[in-house]
Amino acid sequence: MSLAFKTLSFGIKKAPPKKNESDARNNRKELSTITEDSLQKFDELREKMIGTVETKKKKDSKKKKMAKKASIQLLSSRKRQYESDEESENDVEESTGAVEKKMQKLLDDIRRSNRIFTWGDHLPNIILRFSDSNLSPNLLKKLSEYSIRQPSPIQMQSIPFMMERRNVLASAPTGSGKTLAFALPVIEEVLGLKQRADYSSTKTSKLLVIVLEPTRELAAQTYTEFVKYCDGSSISVANFSGEETDIGTADILVSTPNRIVFHLDKIDTSALRWLIVDESDRLFEVVEGQDKCFRNQLGAIYKACDAKCTRVAFFSATFSHEVEKWCKENIDSIGMVCVGERNSSNTSVKQELTYCGTEDGKKIAIRNLLRTSFKPPALVFVQSKDRAVQLVKLLSAIDSNLKVDSINSGKSDKERDETMERFRRGEIWVLVCTEVLGRGLDLSDVGLVINYDLPTSIVSYIHRVGRTGRAGKSGHAVTYFTDTDMKYIKSIATVIRQSGFEVPEYLLEMKKVSRDTKKEMLKHAPKRHKIAMVKEQVIKRKKMLAKAAAEEKKESVVEMKKNISKPTPELKKKKMIKKKKL
Structure with a gap:
């Protein structure tokens, strides 16, 4: 094993220490952009709103009492009192309306700053506190x-x-x-x-x-x-x-x-x-x-x-x-x-596109990445369960100290549950998986996601990348692509650019994938060369080679028998001479 391969595990000899749960909570970033000033202003407006409503109620109560006394008052004095009450009530209503407008403007500003977009009838206001x-x-x-x-x-x-x-x-x-x-x-x-x-x-x-x-x-x-x-x-x-x-x-x-x-x-x-x-x-x-x-x-x-x-x-x-x-x-x-924008990726995840040229180039790229900037745990996505098994074989061969395993639909429910539990406990540093883990799972400690095989759609890409950078934490996502992937790369490059990260301009200028091609990609993933030969595949290949050799030997024996039974020209000549003598 070369020195380059032996140094793969530099910096990852020990599993990362488990974080104190209270420290993790304290370090959690808030996902919303509600400032203390906004909350204070909202509280002040709400108090004013409550105050104006209570004032209006008192005025209404006072008006009813005055109406009862009006029957025994002079017409002129009653008129003056009525006009005074009416002016006071209008002032309260104007004050209430002004406070409502200010509060609505504040909520709309907070909604815009958090990029919350809504459609529909009679939309309720946002909440600032639970x-x-x-x-x-x-x-x-x-x-x-x-x-x-x-x-x-x-x-x-x-x-x-x-x-x-x-x-x-x-x-x-x-x-x-x-x-x-x-x-x-x-x-x-x-x-x-x-x-x-x-x-x-x-x-x-x-x-x-x-x-x-x-x-x-x-x-x-x-x-x-x-x-x-x-x-x-x-x-x-x-x-x-x-x-x-x-x-x-x-x-x-x-x-x-x-x-x-x-x-x-x-x-x-x-x-x-x-x-x-x-x-x-x-x-x-x-x-x-x-x-x-x-x-x-x-x-x-x-x-x-x-x-x-x-x-x-x-x-x-x-x-x-x-x-x-x-x-x-x-x-x-x-x-x-x-x-946020419809179908946009998480902006708290640093996203990179890495050109590898060929499938062999991806092997070198992942080796270098794990050797230089790897902090476990990490998720690596491939397009099929067979390739997941093959990549585990490759990574294990690179360094036996690297704690790597795979999870895919080929495993039983019990095996998948046990693998996930080991990954959460930190016993697995690199988990190779298929789309079965591409959605929704909250793996809060994952700091790195590697798309070893290019996702077949932007939806798949967004969900894969979303396995890191959870709950306001930062994350890192690397996506490999080869010459074969060039015709599919534009849509994913566009998503990365929209998230605020740099991508080569030539990728954005490439031709769009047709709708029929997209449907075909969802049904059938692109054909790729094998990552590594696993034990079962080696045995299968040996059997196929042995079978082919046996069939070839059988064919050669049959051909030899045919040649033996087939008379040679000299034998034919001798038979002809013998026949003439007789």
Whole structure:
């Protein structure tokens, strides 16, 4: 092994020390840009608003009393008193209107500074504090315990929507707190329902909320988040991960859509209040009509819900115009919230494009990156489970001290869960994965994401990059591309440029990919040379070579037998002479 390969693990001999949880909380950056001055100004305006309303109430009360005395007063004195009261009341109304305008302007300015864009009728105002949303004291206490002081931009606008029981389509960058944006109002509503006398008197529990997630890993993470904020309450939360899950007593059920559809006849949705669809852009990733199409599965679940009772909320880091169109056509009076530019990547993640020329060039690039600027843990994305296994083989061969493993759909559920747990504990430094980990998972300590294989779409790129730079932390994402990838690179280069990072100008001037090519890429990833030969592939190759050699030997033996049995010219001549003599 060369010296260059031996030095790969320089600087990573020891696993990184685990951070103190309290230090991590204190170092967390606030995601919103609400200044102390804005909060103080808002409080002053609110106090003025309350003061003017109370003044108006006092004036109204005084006016009623004066009206009773007016019957015994002289006509002239009554007229003067009436005019005085009327002038005072107008002054109060003008003052109230002025305060309302100032407060609305302040909220609009904060909305613009946080890049919160909304569409729909009767849009509710944003909240500047969680306490402004009428959350219960228990939930506010939980938020304080986890050092969550201010709502993030998506929470500032989505929570008021859902507290008013409005259908919502929301989009915000990865790591911006979308899970909490729908979890808090849902938990608050369930708590209110369970405290009602007519609900608590019923003997059987009713399912009130379904949360749909595209993968098992993401469902498990969302379930953990709900359990954390429902702890100590009467709410029952279940993760529908297997046949043994007790869904009969659950108030909130988290699941993948396929499992819900399969057991739909056993699930009572008559009292369902909310249907939450996380990573909702997955609706249109598969061509409609296929058996496992997420859109068809959602349609079956939505049809089983009571349209009058159930509200829906779609959340994702990305959403297409097709999703928006479908929601407008199928859901009444939906409100839309978008934080930042539509389909934009996380600006707190430093993003780079690295040209490698060939597949062999990518091997050299990842070796150099891990050797020079690597702080574990890191995620490495490839396009298939076979390539994930191959890359683990390559990295392990480079340095046996590098703690590397892979996770993909080829592993069992138990194996995937164990691998994720080891990665979270710091026992795995480099985790090679496919799109199975591309969405939603909150791996807060990941500082580096490597796109070893170019993503097949900007949506995939945005979600992959979003595995780092979570909750306001900084991150680093590196994307490799080769000559084969040149025809697909423009869209991803554009996203990186829009996020404020430099890319070569020639990449932005390249021809756009056609719609048919995009669809083909989603169905079939580009063909690439093998990264490394793994044990199973070596055995398979040896068997193929042995089989080919045996067939070749067999053919040569048959040919030799034919040649032996076939008479030579000399033998033919001798036979002819012998025949003539006879």
